[in-house]
Amino acid sequence: MNGNMMQMPLLISALIRHADRYHGDVEIVSRPAADEIHRYTWRDAHHRSRQLAKALLALGVRPSSRVGTLAWNTHRHLELYFAVSGIGAVINTVNPRLFQEQIEYIVNHAEDEIVFFDLPFAPLVEKIAPRCRGVRAWVALCDRERMPDSGLPLSCYEELVAAQTDNYTWPQFDENTAASLCYTSGTTGNPKGVLFAHRSTLLHTFGISLADSLAVSSRDVVLPVTPMFHVFSWGLPYAACMVGAKLVLPGAQLDGANLYQLFEAEAVTFTSGVPTVWLGLLQFLETQKVAPSTLKRVVIGGSACPPAMIDKFAALGIEVIHAWGMTETSPVSTTNQPKAKHLSLPADKLRQLRTKQGRPGFGVDLKIVDSEGRELPRDGVAFGDLMVRGPWVAAGYFKGDGGDVLRDGWFPTGDVATLDADGFVQITDRSKDVIKSGGEWISSIGVENIAIAHPGVAEAAVIGVAHPKWDERPLLVIVRKEGEALSRDQMLDFLRGKLAKWWLPDDVVFVDSLPHTATGKLSKLTLRQQLKDYRWPAASAAGG
Numbered sequence: 001m002n003g004n005m006m007q008m009p010l011l012i013s014a015l016i017r018h019a020d021r022y023h024g025d026v027e028i029v030s031r032p033a034a035d036e037i038h039r040y041t042w043r044d045a046h047h048r049s050r051q052l053a054k055a056l057l058a059l060g061v062r063p064s065s066r067v068g069t070l071a072w073n074t075h076r077h078l079e080l081y082f083a084v085s086g087i088g089a090v091i092n093t094v095n096p097r098l099f100q101e102q103i104e105y106i107v108n109h110a111e112d113e114i115v116f117f118d119l120p121f122a123p124l125v126e127k128i129a130p131r132c133r134g135v136r137a138w139v140a141l142c143d144r145e146r147m148p149d150s151g152l153p154l155s156c157y158e159e160l161v162a163a164q165t166d167n168y169t170w171p172q173f174d175e176n177t178a179a180s181l182c183y184t185s186g187t188t189g190n191p192k193g194v195l196f197a198h199r200s201t202l203l204h205t206f207g208i209s210l211a212d213s214l215a216v217s218s219r220d221v222v223l224p225v226t227p228m229f230h231v232f233s234w235g236l237p238y239a240a241c242m243v244g245a246k247l248v249l250p251g252a253q254l255d256g257a258n259l260y261q262l263f264e265a266e267a268v269t270f271t272s273g274v275p276t277v278w279l280g281l282l283q284f285l286e287t288q289k290v291a292p293s294t295l296k297r298v299v300i301g302g303s304a305c306p307p308a309m310i311d312k313f314a315a316l317g318i319e320v321i322h323a324w325g326m327t328e329t330s331p332v333s334t335t336n337q338p339k340a341k342h343l344s345l346p347a348d349k350l351r352q353l354r355t356k357q358g359r360p361g362f363g364v365d366l367k368i369v370d371s372e373g374r375e376l377p378r379d380g381v382a383f384g385d386l387m388v389r390g391p392w393v394a395a396g397y398f399k400g401d402g403g404d405v406l407r408d409g410w411f412p413t414g415d416v417a418t419l420d421a422d423g424f425v426q427i428t429d430r431s432k433d434v435i436k437s438g439g440e441w442i443s444s445i446g447v448e449n450i451a452i453a454h455p456g457v458a459e460a461a462v463i464g465v466a467h468p469k470w471d472e473r474p475l476l477v478i479v480r481k482e483g484e485a486l487s488r489d490q491m492l493d494f495l496r497g498k499l500a501k502w503w504l505p506d507d508v509v510f511v512d513s514l515p516h517t518a519t520g521k522l523s524k525l526t527l528r529q530q531l532k533d534y535r536w537p538a539a540s541a542a543g544g
């Protein structure tokens with residue numbers, strides 16, 4: 001017997017309709033160019049999304065058509081989120097920081113019919129257009145005055161929108177319909193597409209808005225620093241829309257000074273980003289001796305947030321929510337929110353807990369397994385391959401790439417982690433970055449977290465280097481803060497006593513910068529290649 005309840009599909013268009021009707025006067029602020037601040041409301045965004053929907057239909061976009069974007073966080077990109085998915089087509093947000101060949105690959109593999117791009121990417125578009133033959137139109141995200149000179153017949157976004165009225169009703173269709181497509185760049189092989197559904201997006205949006213997750217509410221002013229091309233700014237534009245929060249979209253200027261200025265000007269309460277972004281902001285705050293006056297929470301993920309960063313934000317009265325996820329999980333899977341019983345923990349124990357990547361809320365299920373797939377204990381000590389499942393977790397890749405990826409219905413994350421009885425996860429490494437020393441495993445993240453706490457260190461990475469006696473030993477690679485004269489021995493002294501003795505790196509190498517991937521993560525693959533000629537000092541090589 002079925003329940004007697006209404007059948008209303010969970011569609012992305014319902015989000016913007018809701019925000020218009022119930023939060024129509026709430027502002028969306030956007031910085032589409034360094035010299036331009038644009039302000040309007042959720043009602044205006046809905047109005048323009050419907051105009052854009054009609055413009056897309058006029059351009060021949062049909063249900064299931066793919067529409068690409070090469071764009072920063074702006075109100076126009078937001079309108080594309082709602083208009084493209086709203087008409088039943090699929091928005092493919094492409095990371096413009098990828099190599100040109102990867103961008104071409106993605107646009108062609110996704111079969112994007114139209115590509116919308118921000119002006120700084122006009123030269124890129126000129127280069128890729130001849131090799132992206134399936135793209136019918138390239139649309140510059142600007143008005144007529146700012147249209148770039150180009151050898152290509154470009155269309156102008158504002159003209160396309162202005163040519164339409166907003167007399168349009170969002171179509172209703174199956175909530176399992178594809179809504180968006182995001183490619184994940186594996187370290188080897190071609191990028192693979194994760195195809196999200198309307199249903200999975202709405203469930204993820206509900207999930208991350210919960211008080212025990214990111215706790216997004218109508219009283220928040222949300223500024224996602226996480227790019228809208230990287231798994232939808234971790235879902236924050238949808239969440240702000242669902243709850244009717246003010247949304248601030250910072251464009252391309254993500255340095256400390258520009259972020260601080262926007263935080264203060266717009267009274268931002270909640271922000272998001274990878275650790276590298278916050279290194280820049282914290283350095284700016286330190287040197288300028290200023291502090292954000294309204295910011296309350298920052299969600300940090302994408303790579304491990306060092307405990308020292310959590311402490312620095314805490315000293316400013318800002319709470320860090322450490323989170324873990326991946327493109328294949330929409331992306332948020334775990335968020336670090338203590339339970340009632342944790343609030344009475346001694347400060348050092350609570351701090352230790354808060355450095356973990358958090359626990360899953362309803363909708364995400366986790367387990368860790370050994371190399372034979374046997375489940376390992378949830379005791380916070382055993383570590384193994386982290387597996388995830390849930391209604392916003394990918395069941396496979398677009399066009400079947402990578403074959404059947406699930407293992408007994410679970411998605412193998414490629415991360416190695418511990419899991420405790422309360423569900424708190426601690427990521428120790430990507431499985432391919434784990435260091436195996438004398439049959440034991442060393443967590444590179446564990447060592448990096450301590451090294452970064454040294455005041456002279458700007459960035460730290462630990463990689464395993466082949467060793468004649470121990471298989472592999474950890475090598476610490478450091479970028480010094482400007483003007484600091486930190487030595488190898490000072491660094492090792494600092495680590496001594498804070499790590500198990502055999503976790504202590506055998507050597508320290510200083511570099512000017514560390515390689516990062518297009519999504520801001522340390523690229524240990526590149527670092528290992530850069531240091532392939534490194535040789536251990538004689539004492540270490542002798543097994544000392």
Ligand code: AMP
Binds near residue numbers: 231303325326414429
């Ligand atoms: P992506 O699909 O590009 O978002 O990358 C997902 C990967 O980023 C995960 O599988 C982890 O290896 C890493 N990652 C994300 N969040 C964290 C975190 N809080 N701590 C450590 N690694 C993380």
